[in-house]
Amino acid sequence: GQQLNQSPQSMFIQEGEDVSMNCTSSSIFNTWLWYKQEPGEGPVLLIALYKAGELTSNGRLTAQFGITRKDSFLNISASIPSDVGIYFCAGLNYGGSQGNLIFGKGTKLSVKP
Amino acid sequence: NAGVTQTPKFRVLKTGQSMTLLCAQDMNHEYMYWYRQDPGMGLRLIHYSVGEGTTAKGEVPDGYNVSRLKKQNFLLGLESAAPSQTSVYFCASTARSGQLYGYTFGSGTRLTVV
Numbered sequence: 055g056q057q058l059n060q061s062p063q064s065m066f067i068q069e070g071e072d073v074s075m076n077c078t079s080s081s082i083f084n085t086w087l088w089y090k091q092e093p094g095e096g097p098v099l100l101i102a103l104y105k106a107g108e109l110t111s112n113g114r115l116t117a118q119f120g121i122t123r124k125d126s127f128l129n130i131s132a133s134i135p136s137d138v139g140i141y142f143c144a145g146l147n148y149g150g151s152q153g154n155l156i157f158g159k160g161t162k163l164s165v166k167p
Numbered sequence: 168n169a170g171v172t173q174t175p176k177f178r179v180l181k182t183g184q185s186m187t188l189l190c191a192q193d194m195n196h197e198y199m200y201w202y203r204q205d206p207g208m209g210l211r212l213i214h215y216s217v218g219e220g221t222t223a224k225g226e227v228p229d230g231y232n233v234s235r236l237k238k239q240n241f242l243l244g245l246e247s248a249a250p251s252q253t254s255v256y257f258c259a260s261t262a263r264s265g266q267l268y269g270y271t272f273g274s275g276t277r278l279t280v281v
Contacts, residue, residue: 089269094274096171096257096259096275097210098272099270102269142209142210146269154200154212154215158209160209
């Protein structure tokens with residue numbers, strides 16, 4: 055089945071630093087999504103990408119849909135303590151009866167004040 | 168606007184016991200999903216439903232059963248709990264047309280099987 059390789063697995067950074075994480079796949083996706091999960095909560099959608107090459111921002115977050123449609127990255131600029139959590143990438147191939155999201159294993163972000 | 172509500176939030180079971188996890192959504196979504204989340208494994212799909220009265224197996228369906236008798240509810244059952252089913256379970260939903268916008272997740276059920 056389709057799999058997503060998300061890296062790094064974890065990051066320990068200082069407040070104010072920029073963060074970069076990425077996802078790669080051996081398969082093509084039509085949509086890339088990035089989620090954030092805070093402790094004790096379910097994942098919440100941050101950014102959705104729909105076209106190869108698309109670059110989308112949401113505040114201090116920027117994500118890009120790779121040209122090959124097999125990868126995506128997420129950048130967080132000027133990190134703050136509330137950025138702590140697990141970030142998941144997810145790929146979607148819509149159409150058919152299923153259209154299920156495929157999730158990466160997550161990047162755990164820790165921010166030191 | 169409650170979104171996706173999961174009950175219970177926490178549960179401890181003895182090996183061999185059975186239980187049902189309830190997921191309810193008030194957004195009139197067609198599609199509903201059950202995931203389990205384990206450390207280092209990300210989110211793995213157990214079962215899903217594309218409409219009332221329909222269910223299908225996901226990546227890790229063994230040991231679980233589901234039912235979608237009403238559009239707003241998706242039940243996950245464990246007939247004979249095993250320690251390997253200790254996990255955090257998440258329900259999610261989306262409208263058919265909303266697949267492009269990702270899923271809405273509940274806040275999870277933490278299950279421990281001893």
